[in-house]
Amino acid sequence: MPRHHAHDDSEQLELNPLFARPGEATELPRTRLPDGESLPETAYQLVHDEAMLDGNARLNLATFVGTWMEDHANRLYAESADKNMIDKDEYPATAEIESRCWRMLADLWHAPDGDRALGTSTVGSSEACMLGGLALKRRWQHRRRLRGESTERPNLVLSSAVQVCWEKFCNYFDVEPRYVPITPEHRVLDGHDLDRYVDENTIGVVAILGVTYTGMYEPVKRIAEALDEIERRRGLDIEIHVDAASGGMIAPFLQPELEWDFRVRRVASINVSAHKYGLVYPGLGWVVWRSREALPEDLVFHVSYLGGSMPTFALNFSRPGAQVLLQYYLFLRLGFDGFRRVQQATIDVARYLAAEIGALPQFELWNAAEDLPVFAWRLSESEDRGWTLYDLSDRLRMRGWLIPAYPLPADLADITVQRIVVRNGLSRDLARTLVADIKAETDYLERRERGAAPDEGDGGFHH
Numbered sequence: 001m002p003r004h005h006a007h008d009d010s011e012q013l014e015l016n017p018l019f020a021r022p023g024e025a026t027e028l029p030r031t032r033l034p035d036g037e038s039l040p041e042t043a044y045q046l047v048h049d050e051a052m053l054d055g056n057a058r059l060n061l062a063t064f065v066g067t068w069m070e071d072h073a074n075r076l077y078a079e080s081a082d083k084n085m086i087d088k089d090e091y092p093a094t095a096e097i098e099s100r101c102w103r104m105l106a107d108l109w110h111a112p113d114g115d116r117a118l119g120t121s122t123v124g125s126s127e128a129c130m131l132g133g134l135a136l137k138r139r140w141q142h143r144r145r146l147r148g149e150s151t152e153r154p155n156l157v158l159s160s161a162v163q164v165c166w167e168k169f170c171n172y173f174d175v176e177p178r179y180v181p182i183t184p185e186h187r188v189l190d191g192h193d194l195d196r197y198v199d200e201n202t203i204g205v206v207a208i209l210g211v212t213y214t215g216m217y218e219p220v221k222r223i224a225e226a227l228d229e230i231e232r233r234r235g236l237d238i239e240i241h242v243d244a245a246s247g248g249m250i251a252p253f254l255q256p257e258l259e260w261d262f263r264v265r266r267v268a269s270i271n272v273s274a275h276k277y278g279l280v281y282p283g284l285g286w287v288v289w290r291s292r293e294a295l296p297e298d299l300v301f302h303v304s305y306l307g308g309s310m311p312t313f314a315l316n317f318s319r320p321g322a323q324v325l326l327q328y329y330l331f332l333r334l335g336f337d338g339f340r341r342v343q344q345a346t347i348d349v350a351r352y353l354a355a356e357i358g359a360l361p362q363f364e365l366w367n368a369a370e371d372l373p374v375f376a377w378r379l380s381e382s383e384d385r386g387w388t389l390y391d392l393s394d395r396l397r398m399r400g401w402l403i404p405a406y407p408l409p410a411d412l413a414d415i416t417v418q419r420i421v422v423r424n425g426l427s428r429d430l431a432r433t434l435v436a437d438i439k440a441e442t443d444y445l446e447r448r449e450r451g452a453a454p455d456e457g458d459g460g461f462h463h
Contacts, residue, residue, distance in 0.1 A: 060402040061420045061434075064212075064246055064276040064374075068425040072333075073326055077281065083321030085121065088310045094321045095310075097328045104331055106288045108252050109261035109270055118295050119288035120312075121327075123319050125245040125273035126165035128287035130315060132241040132269040133169045135289065136204035138296045139239075139268075149200075157197045158206040159189035160409040161213050163245070166206060175203065181411035187367075188218040191226030198230060204239045204268070209247030209260055213408055214367050214419065215374025217247055220260040220267065227266055239268040245285075246372050248272030253340040254347060255371075268294045274327050277343065277372075279334075279424055284323035342424055347373040349431050350422035356435045362442055366417050373422040378415055386449040389418045395441035401434060 012027040028034045028046070038046075057067035069077070080094075088095035102119030111117040122128040133156065141151045155176035158166055162179075170177040178197045186192050188211055198205070205227065207220045220242055227238050242260060244251070249272055251258050261270060267290065274284035289295045300313045334342065350373035357377055358365040362385070366376040379389060389405035396403050405418045422431075 055402050056400055058425055059400050059430075061422070061426070062402045062404045064273070064421050064423070065282050066275050066277075066279050066423060068423075069279070069281060069326065073329055076325055076329055077322050080322040080325050081320070083325075085319045085321040085324060086310075086312065086314075086317050091321060094324060098321075098324045101324060101327050101331065102286055102288055105248075105270075105272065105286055106262075109248070109288065110263045111288065111290060112262060113291065116291045117288060118292055119286060120314065121274075121324050122271075122285040122287060122314065123316055124275065124283040125243075125271055125285040126163075126168070127315050128271035128273075128285040129163075129165045129241075129243055129245075130169045130173075131287050131313060132243075132271055132289075133166070133175070133204075133206075134173065134299060135269060135295050136239060136241055137173065137175060138299055139294070140201075140203040142296060153201050154203045155199070155201050156203055156206065157194070159208060159211070159218065160411060161188070161211045162206060162208060163212045163243070166243070176201075178202075179410070182409060183411060187214070188216050189223065190219050191223045194223070194226045195230055195234075198227075198236060198238055200236060202236070202238050204241055207240050207242050207260075209242055209244040209251060210372045210374070213406075213417070214376045215246070215369065215372035215421070216367050217251070217258075217260070217371040221264055224264045224266040238266070240264070240266045242267055242270045244270050245273040246276045246374075249274075249277040249279075249339070250343055250347075250372055253336070253343045262290050274323065277346075277423075278327060279330055279342070280323050280326045282323075283320075284327060343373075346422050346424055346426070349373070349426055349428055350375060350420070352428065353420055353422065353431050353435065357438060360439070360442065362446070369422075374419065376417040376419040378417050385445075387445040389416050391445055392438075392441055393418060395444065396437060399437045399441070401437065 011030050028038070060067070083091050083094050085091075085094065085098065098121050102121065103114060103117070106114055106117040106119060120131070122131065136156070137154055140154060144151045153176065154174075155178050156166075156170060157178045157180065160179040160181045167177065169175065180189050180193065180197055182188060189207065194205070205223060207218045207223050209217050209220070211218065220240065224240060227240070231237050242248075244260070247260070248270060251260055261267060269287060269289045271285060271287040272278060274280040274286060275282040278284070278286075295313070300311050302311050347369060350369035354365060354368040354375040357363055358368065361382075362380055363377045364380050366378055369375040379385060393403055393405040403418055403420055405416055407413045408415045408417060
């Protein structure tokens, strides 16, 4: 059957004559395999040129994901791109390094007995959250079955501001989510009204160390104290999983006195995203359990694969090992003091930006990077305006900056905020340029609203 089909021009990739060698096609299909081969230079250039249309990662202040590593890390990344993390028999050194990394995290997070802690790497913090949630659910099931009680209606208590991975967990694993709404008085889950949401079917409470919307910490110790009081009055012994996707690699270095980790007795497990403030390229996450008892043995599979038997607890099977080596590289390269300096520099830039933006009369800060190097602001309520933060976001995109505007979660969805995430690599000089651009575009929108001819300046793309 012939494989030549009529295609609209828009479905073809046309090659620049410079890259069309003798014997090569002059155009390639977009949605089916080409009939023939291309030279590597041609294929590379096509992919390279299309990828140029992506945004500038360093100016993307919407994402928490790391976008820069130094040259030695890049070299190590290229050398280890072929390693499969699941194949611990073929790559025993990488498997040992994985174990060292989560043990370092267990120590950093004050596990009471490092020899009894357990952990694993994951493809990201979302998988790590799901593993933590599954362990909570399975332990709850075991306790209920021992007492001859029903296990049919598990629920999980969390803030309405949780990341979407927790909605997925509850949906995929048949757990009822019980969302505690955030309000202007309670901008995070802080233990208020917790008694109304928990019962004998509650598998646990999720505390977020760095809410995605604003970067604010939920007070883990205060939540635990509220659960202590509930246990005294109602006999419910409920554990906490800390979703420290971002804060897990900030708080130990910048807020070491804050008790959010295994120092809090009710904390059973903690996850972190290594490709956020762990400073590694995507995708890598970690999850650590306080003790062996916190991870039920019947969740662990012992798999015979390529000549060896290995325990595994994961939603994935094959996954890259290179990022694990990058994490270990950074642990060795920076040490505690190095991480502290990097994170301090990052939060200093965030607080500089928050102060500058908060000083503009058009805006009110929602938070000021007190916790993570993340802050959000809203339009001032002092006067009505004919423009929105969505307009400002669009104007800043014209200058190369990606700074999102979005509504807050349910119960505060009428409030729109704009958020900046400062990551390693955003210098003070770039931050000054950003402030100047925000002032210029705010002035443009104000002049446009007044009917004055907007001053477009040089109209250039600055970055």
